[in-house]
Amino acid sequence: MAERPVTLDDVRDAAARLAGVAHRTPVLRSRTLDRLVGAEVFLKCENFQRVGAFKFRGAYNAASRLSPEQLAKGVAAYSSGNHAQAVALAARELGTSAVILMPEDAPRSKLEATAGYGAEIVTYDRYTEDRTALGEALAAERGLALIPPYDHPHVIAGQGTAALELLEETGRLDLLVVPVGGGGLIAGTAVAAKGLYPDVRVIGVEPEAGDDTKRSLEEGRRVTIDVPRTIADGQAIPTPGELTFSINRRLLDGIVLVSDDEIREAMRFAFQRLKIVVEPSGATGLAALLAGRLENVSGRVGIVISGGNVDAGRFAELCG
Structure with a gap:
């Protein structure tokens, strides 16, 4: 990198x-x-x-540095739960939308909390699918700024x-x-x-x-x-x-x-x-x-x- x-x-x-x-x-x-x-x-x-x-610390620090044009389009993330909630809340605080890729077996409380912050959730199988590849493809397809959970x-x-x-x-x-x-x-x-x-x-x-x-x-x-x-x-x-x-x-x-x-x-x-x-x-x-x-x-x-x-x-x- x-x-x-x-x-x-x-x-x-x-x-x-x-x-x-x-x-x-x-x-x-x-x-x-x-x-x-x-x-x-x-x-x-x-x-x-x-x-x-x-996770809110990193998610907000990254999201708040996006350009107005990027924020207007929305953000994406992939996460087992805490980063998902963090990006969803950061997006809400910054007046934009979020689409989050989460494992289908993520704790129900984390799924519900992420949705509660207003994010759209897309699920995947963490044991058979590559979340990084899926997340990058999802962001590219929808024109969203991707905020990864740690490698940024x-x-x-x-x-x-x-x-x-x-x-x-x-x-x-x-x-x-x-x-x-x-x-x-x-x-x-x-x-x-x-x-x-x-x-x-x-x-x-x-x-x-x-x-x-x-x-x-x-x-x-x-x-x-x-x-x-x-x-x-x-x-x-x-x-x-x-x-x-x-x-x-x-x-x-x-x-x-x-x-x-x-x-x-x-x-x-x-x-x-x-x-x-x-x-x-x-x-x-x-x-x-x-x-x-x-x-x-x-x-x-x-x-x-x-x-x-x-x-x-x-x-x-x-x-x-």
């Missing part, structure tokens, strides 16, 4: 664009959690972001504003732990964090079934796996993005894996001890911390809780 690198200045510019539009989400603390893991833990709670996930410089810069806010509030951290799907959130996080504090360790977390980024970093090239079957639907990605991987291979300090059972336990802990609802993908960073998957945990640790979009029935099924 020939895009220029994403910089700390890009993240700061995105933060200025998002001011008054996106929520500045809370940072929660828990003495119980600190005691369990032997560190000071700061939880950046993007489950309180608009659309219930960090403005999306990455927007996602990095969550870490920028966290570090503005906490100051220097020793370790920053972030869920990894296509890699946009952790790429933006790493750009922001390493730009401010070059010595901070940035570690990504993937579900065991979806270890495409871990394998890719180990092999030094983008690896494609079968579409993961995991409760962390937001991380069911078969290969890292091209731009996100180019950033992450340069800036990340490692990737760890968590099981679905460890994700469930983290969701329970967040609900019972922190009194917050976290979706499976949003809980993977906390899961890695609680399950002891991270090495050298000490000092000040930041965890990005990336989203909370799970309906009551699904939450009870997973955590009951």
Whole structure:
């Protein structure tokens, strides 16, 4: 991908664009959690972001930079759920329309929320069809501006504003732990964090079934796996993005894996001890911390809780 690198200045510019539009989400603390893991833990709670996930940051930053002519025609996106909602809401905020390609087995709550923001939904089979090819064809056919879920410089810069806010509030951290799907959130996080504090360790977390980024970093090239079957639907990605991987291979300090059972336990802990609802993908960073998957945990640790979009029935099924 020939895009220029994403910089700390890009993240700061995105933060200025998002001011008054996106929520500045809370940072929660828990003495119980600190005691369990032997560190000071700061939880950046993007489950309180608009659309219930960090995705609104990148979607709005990208969509708001489109020309009036592009906005007049509308936008398109492909997503398993959170980016779908984010683009739909960004389109509504900017007075344009959105067409979203979503897997037919996406959580019903995410399908309904996306439609509720006014988007047209087109479905596909995530296990047999290529969503990138379908999304690009859909956008081209209808003359729409495509906003991809992670592999776009403005999306990455927007996602990095969550870490920028966290570090503005906490100051220097020793370790920053972030869920990894296509890699946009952790790429933006790493750009922001390493730009401010070059010595901070940035570690990504993937579900065991979806270890495409871990394998890719180990092999030094983008690896494609079968579409993961995991409760962390937001991380069911078969290969890292091209731009996100180019950033992450340069800036990340490692990737760890968590099981679905460890994700469930983290969701329970967040609900019972922190009194917050976290979706499976949003809980993977906390899961890695609680399950002891991270090495050298000490000092000040930041965890990005990336989203909370799970309906009551699904939450009870997973955590009951």
